[in-house]
Amino acid sequence: MNEIIPPPPAIVRNDYASIRELFVKNVVPSYGRFELVLSHGAGRYVFDVAGKRYLDLGSGIAVCSLGHAHPAITEALVEQSRKLIHVSNLYFTEPQGRLAAEIVKHIGAGKVFFSNSGAEANEGLFKLARKFGHDEGRYEILTAVNSFHGRTMAGIAATGQDKVKKGFEPMMAGFRHIPYNDLDAMRAAISPATVAIMIEGVQGEGGVTPATPEYLLGLRALCDEKKLLLLVDGVQCGHFRTGKFQSFQRILEGVPGGEKFLPDGLSMAKSLGGGFPIGAFWVREPFQDLFGPGTHGSTFGGTPLACAVALKILEVIEREKLADNARQLGAWMQAELERLAKNYPTVVKGSRGLGFMLGLELAEKIPAFAASDKPAAIQFVNRLHAAGVLTIPAGTQIVRLLPSLNLKPQEAGEGLAIIEETVKSLV
Numbered sequence: 001m002n003e004i005i006p007p008p009p010a011i012v013r014n015d016y017a018s019i020r021e022l023f024v025k026n027v028v029p030s031y032g033r034f035e036l037v038l039s040h041g042a043g044r045y046v047f048d049v050a051g052k053r054y055l056d057l058g059s060g061i062a063v064c065s066l067g068h069a070h071p072a073i074t075e076a077l078v079e080q081s082r083k084l085i086h087v088s089n090l091y092f093t094e095p096q097g098r099l100a101a102e103i104v105k106h107i108g109a110g111k112v113f114f115s116n117s118g119a120e121a122n123e124g125l126f127k128l129a130r131k132f133g134h135d136e137g138r139y140e141i142l143t144a145v146n147s148f149h150g151r152t153m154a155g156i157a158a159t160g161q162d163k164v165k166k167g168f169e170p171m172m173a174g175f176r177h178i179p180y181n182d183l184d185a186m187r188a189a190i191s192p193a194t195v196a197i198m199i200e201g202v203q204g205e206g207g208v209t210p211a212t213p214e215y216l217l218g219l220r221a222l223c224d225e226k227k228l229l230l231l232v233d234g235v236q237c238g239h240f241r242t243g244k245f246q247s248f249q250r251i252l253e254g255v256p257g258g259e260k261f262l263p264d265g266l267s268m269a270k271s272l273g274g275g276f277p278i279g280a281f282w283v284r285e286p287f288q289d290l291f292g293p294g295t296h297g298s299t300f301g302g303t304p305l306a307c308a309v310a311l312k313i314l315e316v317i318e319r320e321k322l323a324d325n326a327r328q329l330g331a332w333m334q335a336e337l338e339r340l341a342k343n344y345p346t347v348v349k350g351s352r353g354l355g356f357m358l359g360l361e362l363a364e365k366i367p368a369f370a371a372s373d374k375p376a377a378i379q380f381v382n383r384l385h386a387a388g389v390l391t392i393p394a395g396t397q398i399v400r401l402l403p404s405l406n407l408k409p410q411e412a413g414e415g416l417a418i419i420e421e422t423v424k425s426l427v
C-alpha cells in the first residue's frame with residue numbers, strides 16, 4: 001500500500017491557525033464550523049492537527065459506516081481505480097449493475113437510479129412523482145413538519161423547516177408540510193393536485209423522531225386508496241443504522257401486516273458509500289420504468305469507483321453482522337442515555353431513536369449554559385469536543401449519536417463514560 005499512497009507529510013508545526021485562515025479567506029462561509037481542524041482517522045477515532053484524538057460518534061453525519069481508513073474501502077478504491085474510475089452512463093459497467101441488484105435484493109422488486117448525494121436522490125423521486133401524475137395534472141408532494149430533504153431548490157421546498165428556506169423565496173411550488181406521525185392530518189391535507197407523500201422513516205435533522213408503525217401502515221393504505229406514491233427518505237436512517245436495511249423494516253418488525261409494507265420510492269445516500277459520495281433511489285414495481293431513456297440523468301451517478309466501494313461496504317456489513325451490532329450495541333447505548341436522564345434530570349431530559357441513530361435530549365435551561373446565547377446542543381457538543389468525543393447537534397436541544405456500524409462495545413463504553421462525565425459537570 002505504501003508504494004501506492006505516499007505517507008502524509010510530517011507535521012512540523014501546529015497548523016490550526018493557518019488552515020482556519022485559508023477557510024476564512026477562501027471558503028464560502030455557509031457552514032457554522034466547530035473550531036477543530038481534523039487531519040486523519042483510524043477506525044472510530046479521528047485526530048486533529050495538534051495530534052489530539054477524538055472518538056467519532058458522529059461519523060461525518062451518519063456517513064462513515066465502516067469508520068475511518070477502513071482497509072477494505074482503501075483496497076476497493078485502489079483496485080477499482082486501477083481498472084476504471086468513470087466512463088459515464090452512456091455505457092454499461094459491472095459494479096453499477098451489481099450494486100443495483102444488491103439494493104433490489106435488500107428491499108424488493110423494482111429498479112435503482114444512482115446519484116451523488118441525498119438531495120439529488122430526493123430530486124429524482126420528486127421528478128418521478130411529477131412524471132407519475134403529469135397526465136392527470138397532479139404534481140403536489142406532501143412532506144412532514146420538521147422533515148429534512150436536502151439543500152437543492154426542490155430540497156428546501158420539500159423540507160419542513162423554515163430555517164432552510166429563509167432568504168431563498170419564492171419557494172418552488174408543489175410542496176406542503178403536514179404534522180409528522182399524524183395520519184388524520186395527512187388524509188385531510190390531500191388535494192386533487194396531490195401526487196405523492198414523502199417522509200423520513202426516522203426524522204434526523206428534525207431531532208431523531210421515528211415514525212410509528214400505525215403511521216407507516218396508515219400512509220401505505222392512504223396512498224393506495226388515493227393513488228399517491230409513498231416516498232421514503234432513507235438518506236440518514238437507512239443502510240442498517242437502525243438494525244435493519246431500512247428503518248421502516250425495523251419499525252414494522254413483528255407488527256401484523258408490517259412484513260408486506262413497501263414504499264413506492266426510497267432514497268439513499270450517507271452510509272451507502274462510507275464517505276465516498278454516492279446516492280441512489282429505488283423505485284418499486286410497477287413504476288420502475290417511468291423514467292425512460294433521456295428523462296433523467298447524472299454524469300457522475302453510479303461510477304464504477306463509487307459502486308465498487310458501496311458493494312464492498314455491503315459485503316463487510318453482512319460478513320461482520322454489523323446490522324446486529326447496530327441493534328444490540330445501540331440498545332445498550334440508549335439504555336445508558338435513559339440512565340443518564342434518570343440520574344441527572346436537570347441536564348438530560350431523555351433519549352430517542354433506534355439502533356445507531358440516537359438522540360440525547362437536553363433539559364431546558366441548564367444553568368451552566370446560561371452565560372452563552374448559543375443553543376444548548378451546540379454548547380454540549382463543544383464540551384464533548386474538549387473531552388475527546390465527536391457528536392452531532394440537531395436543533396437546539398438534541399445531541400445525535402450516529403456512530404459507525406462497526407463501533408466496538410468498549411468504544412461505546414468509553415464514549416458513554418465521557419458523556420456521563422460531561423453531564424455530571426453540568427449538574
Ligand SMILES: *Cc1c(COP(=O)(O)O)cnc(C)c1O
Pocket residue numbers: 116117118119120122148149150151200204205233234235236237269270
Ligand atoms: C442528509 C440528508 C439529506 C441530504 O443529503 P445530501 O447528501 O446532504 O444532499 C436528505 N435527506 C435526509 C433525511 C438527510 O439526512
